[in-house]
Amino acid sequence: MLELEAISVSYGDIPVIFGLSLRVKAGQIVSLIGGNGAGKTTTINTISGMLRPTGGDIRYEGASILDLPPHDRVARGIVQVPEGRMLFPKLTVRENLKLGAFQPALRKGLGRRMEEVWELFPRLRERMGQQAGTLSGGEQQMLAIGRGLMSAPRLLLLDEPSTGLAPVLVAEMFRAIRKINRRGVSILLIEQNAVQALRCAHHGYVLEQGHLFREGLPEALLTDAHIKAAYLGI
Amino acid sequence: MDTTILVQLVINGILLGGVYALAAIGLSLIFGVSGVLNLAHGEFLMLSGFLVFVLHDTFQWDPFLLVALVAPLFFLVGYAFEKALIRPLAARKEHVRLASAVLVTLGAALIAEDFAAFFSQDVQFEKSVDLFLPTLVIGELYLPSLKLVVFFLVMLLILALFLFLKFTFLGLAVQAVTQNRQGAMLNGINTTRINAIAFGIGTMLAAAAGGFEVIHSYVAPNIGLPLTMKYLCVIVMGGLGSFVGVALGGIIIGLGESIVGFFHPAWGQTVAYLLLVGVLLIRPKGLLGT
Numbered sequence: 001m002l003e004l005e006a007i008s009v010s011y012g013d014i015p016v017i018f019g020l021s022l023r024v025k026a027g028q029i030v031s032l033i034g035g036n037g038a039g040k041t042t043t044i045n046t047i048s049g050m051l052r053p054t055g056g057d058i059r060y061e062g063a064s065i066l067d068l069p070p071h072d073r074v075a076r077g078i079v080q081v082p083e084g085r086m087l088f089p090k091l092t093v094r095e096n097l098k099l100g101a102f103q104p105a106l107r108k109g110l111g112r113r114m115e116e117v118w119e120l121f122p123r124l125r126e127r128m129g130q131q132a133g134t135l136s137g138g139e140q141q142m143l144a145i146g147r148g149l150m151s152a153p154r155l156l157l158l159d160e161p162s163t164g165l166a167p168v169l170v171a172e173m174f175r176a177i178r179k180i181n182r183r184g185v186s187i188l189l190i191e192q193n194a195v196q197a198l199r200c201a202h203h204g205y206v207l208e209q210g211h212l213f214r215e216g217l218p219e220a221l222l223t224d225a226h227i228k229a230a231y232l233g234i
Numbered sequence: 235m236d237t238t239i240l241v242q243l244v245i246n247g248i249l250l251g252g253v254y255a256l257a258a259i260g261l262s263l264i265f266g267v268s269g270v271l272n273l274a275h276g277e278f279l280m281l282s283g284f285l286v287f288v289l290h291d292t293f294q295w296d297p298f299l300l301v302a303l304v305a306p307l308f309f310l311v312g313y314a315f316e317k318a319l320i321r322p323l324a325a326r327k328e329h330v331r332l333a334s335a336v337l338v339t340l341g342a343a344l345i346a347e348d349f350a351a352f353f354s355q356d357v358q359f360e361k362s363v364d365l366f367l368p369t370l371v372i373g374e375l376y377l378p379s380l381k382l383v384v385f386f387l388v389m390l391l392i393l394a395l396f397l398f399l400k401f402t403f404l405g406l407a408v409q410a411v412t413q414n415r416q417g418a419m420l421n422g423i424n425t426t427r428i429n430a431i432a433f434g435i436g437t438m439l440a441a442a443a444g445g446f447e448v449i450h451s452y453v454a455p456n457i458g459l460p461l462t463m464k465y466l467c468v469i470v471m472g473g474l475g476s477f478v479g480v481a482l483g484g485i486i487i488g489l490g491e492s493i494v495g496f497f498h499p500a501w502g503q504t505v506a507y508l509l510l511v512g513v514l515l516i517r518p519k520g521l522l523g524t
Contacts, residue, residue: 048420050416050419050420069424069426070419070420070422071419071422071423071424071425074420074421074422075422079420079422080420081420082416082417082420085417086414086416086417086420087414087417088409088410088413088414088417088418089413089414090409090413091406091409091410091413095406098403098406099403099406099407099410099418099421099423100421100422102403102406102407102421102422102423103422106422107403147421151421151422
């Protein structure tokens with residue numbers, strides 16, 4: 001579904017990603033783990049079109065998407081739920097969700113998809129008329145994911161969805177991610193919470209300072225001595 | 235000063251402030267969405283006023299009808315202005331972009347001023363439309379009906395803008411870009427296009443204000459930049475991002491000018507700045523800023 005072919009990305013003159021190749025197959029959850037500054041967020045911002053790679057190619061469903069601006073990538077079903085949520089704080093929960101369906105083609109099924117979001121996160125329905133900025137951290141994360149789902153994603157890019165959440169909510173968040181995946185949405189998951197992220201994934205990638213360090217089945221990565229020591233705290 | 239005069243000045247001030255509020259809300263909308271302080275904002279007001287004047291002079295059409303025709307035209311002017319002059323700066327680094335935006339919009343303002351001065355030289359400098367409505371007299375108070383009609387229309391336009399921002403997809407997207415540009419991009423909103431639309435709407439509001447100015451007061455080639463500065467005072471006083479605050483700010487500055495102008499009209503701009511400083515000393519974020 002998505003193939004990164006040896007992409008390199010720089011901020012100005014400073015290179016941060018060095019020839020990264022990665023693929024997400026349809027229906028999969030793929031986890032990309034790595035420490036702070038490894039280039040995880042840079043990677044998905046490049047997939048979303050916020051950054052342009054200096055080399056390599058990004059192919060989605062067989063065709064290069066490098067020349068598509070971010071909003072056209074959303075229209076194709078590539079939807080990012082960013083780190084730090086990036087909600088519209090003064091708009092209500094409902095208005096934030098509505099904006100997820102901003103693309104004209106998405107407005108038709110708006111009501112039905114909003115029902116689906118509410119089914120996944122019943123808390124959001126209770127908070128419908130409240131300003132997004134007044135929600136708790138967990139609720140904001142639910143809203144950010146809900147807003148992403150309103151864009152009818154086929155590939156959902158999740159950037160640190162569990163950061164800053166209480167342990168109970170972290171478990172709930174990973175349950176929701178699995179549920180979304182079972183509805184047929186492919187997911188690229190970025191996480192510092194490496195154990196959980198690998199446990200729910202079909203495939204895993206480990207990024208270290210902009211280089212691909214390891215890739216493979218989650219079970220293999222979870223037992224890799226170096227990864228254990230560096231990321232899993234075991 | 236006896237109370238009747240004071241009440242009269244307050245009424246005049248509120249009516250004057252309404253038009254300030256309208257144009258200032260336009261400037262604030264543009265700044266909120268694009269981060270560009272459009273120093274040519276007052277020039278669009280001035281040019282629109284001149285256009286209404288010329289059309290009225292030539293065809294004797296109803297000036298309010300002309301405002302309704304000319305203002306939407308300035309939506310296109312604002313849209314094109316953003317596309318041609320502001321958008322090319324977007325790729326620059328932040329501080330270069332801000333400095334260039336000041337230069338570009340200031341340059342456009344100066345050119346607009348010269349342009350208007352050049353074409354209005356052979357006739358008198360200040361243009362106004364002759365429109366007479368009988369003055370309403372209530373007791374000892376004189377209500378200028380023309381200004382009342384203008385004020386009513388201003389409030390109607392502000393209400394229309396509010397409804398647009400609150401209840402349409404496009405309006406919500408404009409708010410979204412103001413509140414979190416990157417978040418908006420990731421939501422499939424074409425933020426480049428929203429920038430141009432915001433310039434269009436903001437310029438349209440300035441153009442409507444320009445039409446109203448020429449109806450109840452006058453326009454002249456050199457009013458643009460001082461007005462832009464005044465609107466800037468209004469926005470900062472009202473609080474960035476709050477249209478209700480900006481509307482209040484407009485009316486407060488209108489009031490200040492009206493009352494001080496009774497003693498001597500020369501101090502209008504000074505009053506605007508002093509009021510601004512006064513408000514900021516008490517509320518550093520403006521009246522309703524967050």
